[in-house]
Amino acid sequence: MNDFLTLLRTQFNNHVALKEKRPGIFQLLAPLFHEDGDMVDIFLEWTSEEQNTIRVCDYGLSIMRLSYTYEIDTQNKERIFHRILKDNRIKEDNGNLYIIAKPGNLYPAIMQLAHVISKVTNMSYFKREVIKSLFYEMLTEFINESLLKYNPTHRFFPIHQRDDLEVDYKFDVNSRPIYLFGVKDDAKARLTTISCLEFERAKIPFKSVVVHEDFNSLSKKDRSRITNTVDKQYTSLETFTESAIPYFARQN
Amino acid sequence: MKEYTQEELNELIECPKIIIEAPSKEMKLIQGNRRNSMKLESKDGEHHFLVFMRKHEKFAENFSIGLSYQHKDHRGKSTIIRCNGPTAHSNNPLDCDVHFNYHIHRMPIEDLNDGCEHPYDKVRTKDYASYEEALSYFINLVNVQGAEPYFALTNQNNLFDT
Numbered sequence: 001m002n003d004f005l006t007l008l009r010t011q012f013n014n015h016v017a018l019k020e021k022r023p024g025i026f027q028l029l030a031p032l033f034h035e036d037g038d039m040v041d042i043f044l045e046w047t048s049e050e051q052n053t054i055r056v057c058d059y060g061l062s063i064m065r066l067s068y069t070y071e072i073d074t075q076n077k078e079r080i081f082h083r084i085l086k087d088n089r090i091k092e093d094n095g096n097l098y099i100i101a102k103p104g105n106l107y108p109a110i111m112q113l114a115h116v117i118s119k120v121t122n123m124s125y126f127k128r129e130v131i132k133s134l135f136y137e138m139l140t141e142f143i144n145e146s147l148l149k150y151n152p153t154h155r156f157f158p159i160h161q162r163d164d165l166e167v168d169y170k171f172d173v174n175s176r177p178i179y180l181f182g183v184k185d186d187a188k189a190r191l192t193t194i195s196c197l198e199f200e201r202a203k204i205p206f207k208s209v210v211v212h213e214d215f216n217s218l219s220k221k222d223r224s225r226i227t228n229t230v231d232k233q234y235t236s237l238e239t240f241t242e243s244a245i246p247y248f249a250r251q252n
Numbered sequence: 253m254k255e256y257t258q259e260e261l262n263e264l265i266e267c268p269k270i271i272i273e274a275p276s277k278e279m280k281l282i283q284g285n286r287r288n289s290m291k292l293e294s295k296d297g298e299h300h301f302l303v304f305m306r307k308h309e310k311f312a313e314n315f316s317i318g319l320s321y322q323h324k325d326h327r328g329k330s331t332i333i334r335c336n337g338p339t340a341h342s343n344n345p346l347d348c349d350v351h352f353n354y355h356i357h358r359m360p361i362e363d364l365n366d367g368c369e370h371p372y373d374k375v376r377t378k379d380y381a382s383y384e385e386a387l388s389y390f391i392n393l394v395n396v397q398g399a400e401p402y403f404a405l406t407n408q409n410n411l412f413d414t
């Protein structure tokens with residue numbers, strides 16, 4: 001490994017070292033950091049001395065770090081994760097991200113892996129920011145793609161004299177129409193609760209369905225009020241898109 | 253969007269909390285690391301938190317125990333404090349000043365108000381020297397009440413106390 005250290009030192013302008021983490025496993029100390037200042041975990045170990053190849057890997061520490069705040073626990077997330085790896089020629093074995101390199105390719109292999117580690121550990125940022133800013137757009141897109149056969153009416157006013165009580169989408173199903181509300185924050189949760197209570201008071205037949213951006217972000221009191229009022233809730237857009245089609249089919 | 257003060261941030265860390273979703277009896281081995289988590293609520297019911305506990309299966313020194321706070325507005329979650337093992341870190345990455353010691357990450361108040369997810373400030377600690385000790389230290393630090401049934405907390409005196 002010392003020869004490679006000399007080579008790496010040249011390529012990293014001397015800002016690199018190797019520390020033996022365990023016998024035969026060397027941790028790379030290089031100026032590659034996560035957002036919180038922790039160094040990116042990259043290890044080097046011989047894959048095969050005969051073939052002169054080195055595994056540059058992270059021993060699953062990137063996925064462990066990602067799991068602090070984000071789980072790859074749905075098919076969509078798995079798909080995105082594997083797409084990141086595949087597009088960047090990184091392999092994965094039980095969470096261990098790795099690339100096999102010859103000594104002459106160590107530097108680009110390390111940079112390639114560091115680049116992918118950055119993308120993987122930032123999966124949570126991307127998804128969160130996209131959803132936070134595009135919640136209603138994504139809800140609309142899903143409805144227009146998957147629930148058109150139930151004739152959705154956007155911005156429906158069940159009580160003509162009350163233009164302050166608006167339903168995001170009305171759907172025609174056999175039993176009773178579904179009134180669907182997209183709820184992003186406490187204010188919308190309260191408005192939805194008030195609207196549903198007023199519709200009940202007016203003896204309008206309907207079934208209320210709420211799709212939350214993030215149910216847990218609501219205050220305790222608003223969670224309680226809306227849960228006690230509406231008929232059906234989806235705690236996130238993701239759970240709605242996974243379950244809506246069979247749900248609507250059962251209502252028909 | 254709410255602007256927190258340092259006092260409010262300190263209170264979020266230190267306020268008494270109860271467990272509303274208990275941790276699993278055993279840490280689950282997933283993709284080479286052991287994981288557990290629990291949900292907490294402040295005793296007054298106003299604030300919600302997630303605790304994550306992670307320990308690498310092969311490298312026992314690579315562990316992390318953190319407290320994530322659920323903002324009440326659109327900012328999602330921020331990890332406001334996190335106890336780590338002796339892994340490489342830097343307070344000045346541009347200076348490549350790297351340390352290997354047990355350290356605690358804390359969220360700077362400016363970053364919390366910006367909705368940052370990860371705590372940047374790091375302080376070396378001598379208060380624990382293993383995952384188990386760190387867990388015990390963390391439970392006390394963030395004031396989780398009624399944790400005894402769920403964790404074998406270490407209450408032993410320091411062998412090296414004089």
